[in-house]
Structure formats: C-alpha cells, structure tokens
Amino acid sequence: MTDQSQESSNFILEAVREDLESGRFNYVRTRFPPEPNGYLHIGHAKAICIDFETAQAFGGTTNLRFDDTNPVKEDVEYVEAIKEDIRWLGFDWGNREFYASDYFEQLYDFAVQLIKKGKAYVCHLSPEEIREYRGTLTEPGRESPYRNRTVEENLDLFERMRKGEFPEGSCVLRAKIDMASGNINLRDPVMYRIIHAPHHRTGNKWCIYPMYDFAHGQCDAIEGITHSLCDLAYEDHRPLYEWFIRELGIFPSRQIEFARLNLTYTILSKRFLKQLVEEGHVRGWDDPRMPTLRGMRRRGYTPQAIRKFIGMVGVSKKESVVDVALLESAVRDDLNLHAPRVMAVIDPVKLIILNYPEGQVEELEAINNPEDASAGTRKVPFSRELYIERDDFREEPPPKYYRLSPGREVRLRWGYIIKCVDYVKDAQTGRVNEIHCTYDPETRGGYAPDGRKVQGTIHWVSAPHALDAEVRWYDRLFTIPNPNQPEEGKTFLDYLNPDSMKIISGCKVENSLAQAKPGDRFQFERKGFFCVDPDTTDSLLVFNLTVTLRDTWAKIEQKMK
RNA sequence: UGGGGGCUCGUCCAACGGCAGGACAGCAGACUCUGGAUCUGUUGAUAGGGGUUCGAAUCCUCUGCCCCCAGCCA
Numbered sequence: 001m002t003d004q005s006q007e008s009s010n011f012i013l014e015a016v017r018e019d020l021e022s023g024r025f026n027y028v029r030t031r032f033p034p035e036p037n038g039y040l041h042i043g044h045a046k047a048i049c050i051d052f053e054t055a056q057a058f059g060g061t062t063n064l065r066f067d068d069t070n071p072v073k074e075d076v077e078y079v080e081a082i083k084e085d086i087r088w089l090g091f092d093w094g095n096r097e098f099y100a101s102d103y104f105e106q107l108y109d110f111a112v113q114l115i116k117k118g119k120a121y122v123c124h125l126s127p128e129e130i131r132e133y134r135g136t137l138t139e140p141g142r143e144s145p146y147r148n149r150t151v152e153e154n155l156d157l158f159e160r161m162r163k164g165e166f167p168e169g170s171c172v173l174r175a176k177i178d179m180a181s182g183n184i185n186l187r188d189p190v191m192y193r194i195i196h197a198p199h200h201r202t203g204n205k206w207c208i209y210p211m212y213d214f215a216h217g218q219c220d221a222i223e224g225i226t227h228s229l230c231d232l233a234y235e236d237h238r239p240l241y242e243w244f245i246r247e248l249g250i251f252p253s254r255q256i257e258f259a260r261l262n263l264t265y266t267i268l269s270k271r272f273l274k275q276l277v278e279e280g281h282v283r284g285w286d287d288p289r290m291p292t293l294r295g296m297r298r299r300g301y302t303p304q305a306i307r308k309f310i311g312m313v314g315v316s317k318k319e320s321v322v323d324v325a326l327l328e329s330a331v332r333d334d335l336n337l338h339a340p341r342v343m344a345v346i347d348p349v350k351l352i353i354l355n356y357p358e359g360q361v362e363e364l365e366a367i368n369n370p371e372d373a374s375a376g377t378r379k380v381p382f383s384r385e386l387y388i389e390r391d392d393f394r395e396e397p398p399p400k401y402y403r404l405s406p407g408r409e410v411r412l413r414w415g416y417i418i419k420c421v422d423y424v425k426d427a428q429t430g431r432v433n434e435i436h437c438t439y440d441p442e443t444r445g446g447y448a449p450d451g452r453k454v455q456g457t458i459h460w461v462s463a464p465h466a467l468d469a470e471v472r473w474y475d476r477l478f479t480i481p482n483p484n485q486p487e488e489g490k491t492f493l494d495y496l497n498p499d500s501m502k503i504i505s506g507c508k509v510e511n512s513l514a515q516a517k518p519g520d521r522f523q524f525e526r527k528g529f530f531c532v533d534p535d536t537t538d539s540l541l542v543f544n545l546t547v548t549l550r551d552t553w554a555k556i557e558q559k560m561k
Numbered sequence: 562u563g564g565g566g567g568c569u570c571g572u573c574c575a576a577c578g579g580c581a582g583g584a585c586a587g588c589a590g591a592c593u594c595u596g597g598a599u600c601u602g603u604u605g606a607u608a609g610g611g612g613u614u615c616g617a618a619u620c621c622u623c624u625g626c627c628c629c630c631a632g633c634c635a
Contacts, residue, residue, distance in 0.1 A: 182564035193633035314574040526595045553596045
C-alpha cells in the first residue's frame with residue numbers, strides 16, 4: 001500500500017529477478033525486434049518500454065534487431081523510420097544494432113546441423129498439400145512422403161535450394177518433429193522457403209529465407225539474449241522455440257509473453273492502419289489522428305507522456321482494452337507542467353471598448369506558465385479593439401454561465417475588468433458580430449482595487465496585433481470504443497468519425513507566437529494544448545489540437561440539456 | 562470434440578495464505594485572474610459451486626465465460 005516499489009514491478013521483472021537469483025542467467029539482455037515493414041505505433045511503444053526498461057532495471061542492455069527475414073515485405077525506408085521513432089521515445093541501443101539477415105550464414109549452418117541429426121528434411125509437397133497434411137485443430141496430421149529421405153539426399157537438396165536450382169514454392173526445409181502434436185506449430189514446421197527476390201540488405205545473395213520460427217530464437221541465442229519478451233500470440237510457439245534450442249544446443253534464451261496494448265476508439269492493426277492511409281481516410285502515416293508514433297509526435301504528444309502512460313498501463317497476460325482517456329490524462333499531465341501559456345481565439349468575435357482611447361496601445365504583463373516560475377513573463381499588447389471567443393458571450397446567459405452577457409462584468413485575462421453595454425447583430429444572419437463594452441481603468445492587470453469579485457475570466461487578443469492562424473481540431477477517429485469488433489456485416493471503416501478533423505481558419509492568436517516553430521507546444525488558455533504543425537508557412541500559422549483541457553463548463557452545460 | 566492462455570471496482574494495474582489498494586473515469590466539495598491546474602472527500606470489484614485452512618483473490622477441485630493457434634507472414 002505504502003510501498004512504492006510495487007508500482008514499478010510486474011510479472012516479467014519478477015521472473016527475471018528469479019532467473020538471476022536461481023543462477024539461470026548472470027546478466028540480463030533483451031531485444032526489440034521489429035520487422036521493417038511499417039511504422040511504429042503506440043502498441044510498439046509498450047513493447048519498446050518493456051524491452052528496454054526490463055533490461056535497465058537489472059543493469060542490462062537491449063539490442064535493436066531488425067527481423068528482416070522476408071524480403072518481399074521489407075524496406076530500408078522503414079528501418080530509418082523505426083530508429084528515429086525509438087530514439088524519439090528516448091531509448092538508446094548504443095552500437096547494438098543488428099539484423100536477422102546478419103546471421104543468414106549462421107542460420108544456414110544451424111539448418112545443416114539439424115539435417116545431419118536427422119531432424120530436418122526437404123519436403124516437395126505443395127503449399128496446399130502441406131496444409132492438407134497438417135491436419136486440423138482437432139485431428140492429427142499425416143506425415144509427408146518426403147519425411148524419411150536420407151541425410152545425404154536432404155543435404156544435397158538443401159544445398160541446391162540455396163543455389164537457386166528450384167523455383168519458388170517447389171520445396172521447403174521442414175523440422176521433423178511430430179505430425180500428431182496437439183500444438184500445430186510442432187507438426188513439422190517450415191524452416192526455410194524459397195523466395196527469388198532481392199533483400200534490402202543481402203541483395204541477391206540468398207534465395208532461401210528462414211521463417212520466423214527458425215530465425216528468431218536462433219538470433220536470440222547468437223546475441224546471448226537472456227529474455228526474449230514478446231506478444232501473447234507467440235505462446236504457442238514457445239515449445240518450438242525451445243525445441244530448436246535443445247536440438248541445436250545453443251544459448252537458452254527464455255521467451256516470456258505479455259499482452260499487447262489495445263486502446264479504446266483506436267485501431268492498431270498494421271493492416272487497418274495501412275488501409276486508412278491508402279484509402280485516404282487520413283492524410284498519411286503521420287496524420288495527427290493516427291496512433292503511430294509519428295502521428296502522435298505531430299499531434300504534439302511528448303515522449304515523456306507516452307512513457308508515463310505505458311507505465312500506468314502496466315504489464316500482464318490479460319488481454320485488455322485501455323481507456324484512451326488514460327493516455328490523454330498522461331499527456332495533459334506532462335504538458336501542463338511544461339507548455340507555455342498563450343492566448344488564442346479560435347472562433348473570434350470583435351469586442352470594442354467604447355471608453356478606451358482610439359489608437360492607444362498598452363503592454364500588459366502575462367505569466368508564461370503558472371506551474372513553472374522559471375518560464376517568466378511576456379508582454380501582450382492591449383488596445384480598443386479585441387477579439388474574444390464567440391462562445392464567451394451570450395445574449396441570454398443560461399444559469400451558471402459566468403462569462404460575458406449584456407450588463408455583466410468579466411475579467412480579461414491579464415487585462416482589465418470590462419462590462420458589456422451593448423452588442424450588434426448582423427441584420428441578415430442574426431449573428432452577433434460586435435460586442436460593445438466599457439472598461440474599468442482602475443483594474444489594470446485584472447485586479448479590482450475595491451475588492452469586487454468577478455467570476456469569469458476570458459482570454460482575448462488585440463485585433464490590430466493578432467496573427468492569423470489555422471487550427472486543426474481533432475476528435476477521436478472512431479465513434480465506438482472498440483472499432484476492432486464491428487457489428488455483423490460492418491467493418492471498422494463504418495465507424496470512422498466524420499468529425500475527427502475540423503479545419504478552422506480565421507483564428508486569431510497573440511503576436512508572441514510569430515516566432516513559433518513546427519513542433520513547438522503551447523497551451524491556448526482555457527482551450528487546450530496545441531502544437532505547431534509543419535504545414536506552417538511564413539504567412540500562416542497552423543496548429544494541431546493535442547488534447548483539450550478538462551472542460552467542466554461543457555459538462556455542466558451538457559447536463560442541463 | 563486438439564493444444565495454449567486468461568477471468569479483481571466502469572477501465573487498467575496491485576495485493577504472492579493475514580484489514581482487497583492505486584491510477585484513470587465518475588460524483589461531491591474547497592480553492593482559483595485559465596469553469597485550467599491543485600487539494601479534499603466519495604461511489605465502486607475478487608466469474609460461480611465445492612474443498613483445504615484459525616484465516617483464501619491467493620492453494621486444490623469442478624463448472625462457466627473470453628482470447629489465441631490449422632501462412633512457404635512476423
């Protein structure tokens with residue numbers, strides 16, 4: 001209860017601790033093994049954190065190893081992107097960057113070793129036949145007619161596979177295990193297949209490539225990985241992983257599986273994310289609505305927030321769906337402490353202070369971050385004509401509304417207390433297009449010398465000084481908590497939120513933002529956290545909504561309906 | 562009807578035979594020049610049955626429900 005150490009523990013750390021105590025291992029080394037066939041997302045961030053932090057907890061190291069055993073799916077473009085994203089998260093693999101393809105020769109030797117032991121054979125069954133012979137979940141399989149070839153014949157055939165004498169699909173190398181095993185992975189799994197395609201690293205040197213099951217564990221062994229942490233999906237593969245270790249007599253890495261991350265209102269399947277991009281439902285892999293690390297980065301999420309979130313989620317073997325609100329909370333928490341505050345009016349309406357001298361400009365002092373005194377202060381210009389948020393004025397204020405309305409007083413943040421005396425509406429549309437106020441010159445800086453209480457404080461910008469901006473206001477990409485489980489006859493695309501992005505132009509922001517550069521993060525007071533988008537040009541600032549502030553008024557208003 | 566896993570507040574994670582706790586969400590209040598932040602309080606759970614035990618979320622047993630596996634993908 002009062003013990004803080006439990007917060008940072010989990011079943012993997014306990015297992016590793018036991019392995020060290022029992023002497024099973026005397027050091028800790030993990031690996032993060034992405035296949036370079038796509039971009040990293042928040043789900044990968046969980047794996048990355050677990051891999052790196054587990055090792056760190058015991059003074060160990062983590063290798064980055066690209067699992068590049070299938071040349072037709074992979075590309076160098078992805079290895080660079082993956083490295084960039086891991087670094088952004090703040091993890092360092094030093095010079096321990098490896099590739100499964102570095103070990104192709106070694107892996108080939110391992111295969112020969114198994115052939116010589118009579119534990120592997122070249123099989124000429126077609127893919128369809130292999131499937132038939134494999135049996136089903138409830139019925140045992142049948143042995144391949146090629147299963148009992150001699151070692152010499154297998155050695156010869158395997159060598160010729162390597163030399164490129166056979167077309168793709170004509171034969172494979174299989175492990176000779178047990179066609180009746182209840183675990184289908186043990187029914188003579190394929191170890192090598194023929195692929196006549198150039199590999200992004202080995203070029204045309206190879207035309208046979210190891211399958212995941214014959215590559216992963218062996219690479220772990222070669223690298224001396226003590227703990228190979230992976231997805232629950234590989235639980236069934238562990239007996240095979242261990243079979244290869246035993247038969248080859250190689251370093252006995254221990255595979256431990258944990259549950260992958262799922263998030264409400266979010267899709268994390270690579271295939272579906274790809275579909276979102278290719279069909280144009282989002283603007284790209286780095287669209288701020290995407291759960292990719294590049295998307296979240298562009299959205300304004302910080303690596304610290306993502307790591308904090310992963311820590312809050314914990315590690316277990318239970319398949320779960322984490323509420324995306326937890327992520328948003330972690331993001332707010334971090335940004336609250338570090339993002340400078342700024343005034344920005346997203347839906348502006350003109351406000352004129354009738355008794356303020358025309359042409360006069362004052363510089364008012366504003367605190368940059370109330371959570372961080374070292375952030376200092378800045379000057380914001382004040383004048384007779386301002387913009388305020390359209391929603392901060394009501395002709396007929398509802399109960400509990402304490403912003404501006406006719407006859408009422410409100411404080412302009414860091415400015416003066418003003419009172420609404422009149423407003424004008426557009427004759428055509430009926431929309432309010434000007435609000436007339438008077439100000440109390442005694443209240444400069446927002447303090448009332450008479451001690452009078454003003455309930456509302458609203459943000460504003462000086463009209464002649466304001467900068468134009470575009471705001472991209474994001475909402476959840478999907479309308480239901482679990483788009484992974486569509487109703488009968490529907491797909492996740494049926495739940496796309498049509499309002500997941502609203503592009504709002506004509507926003508007015510304070511002029512201190514003139515210096516803002518892409519990637520800079522701010523809090524727009526009373527609104528939310530925003531991040532400067534790379535689409536920003538010299539003439540137009542573009543901001544992405546990272547996450548809104550908690551909005552209790554919206555909640556009250558909602559309840560009154 | 563094979564094999565492998567999993568069931569603790571709404572959600573996620575703890576408690577490892579000894580008072581079921583935390584975070585997020587929710588609710589109520591305090592404070593406030595952001596209806597922000599902060600602080601306080603509060604609602605709320607051991608899938609079910611049987612057993613072992615002084616004592617069970619934890620051990621045993623039966624039942625139920627959920628997930629994964631039949632790629633020459635990873």
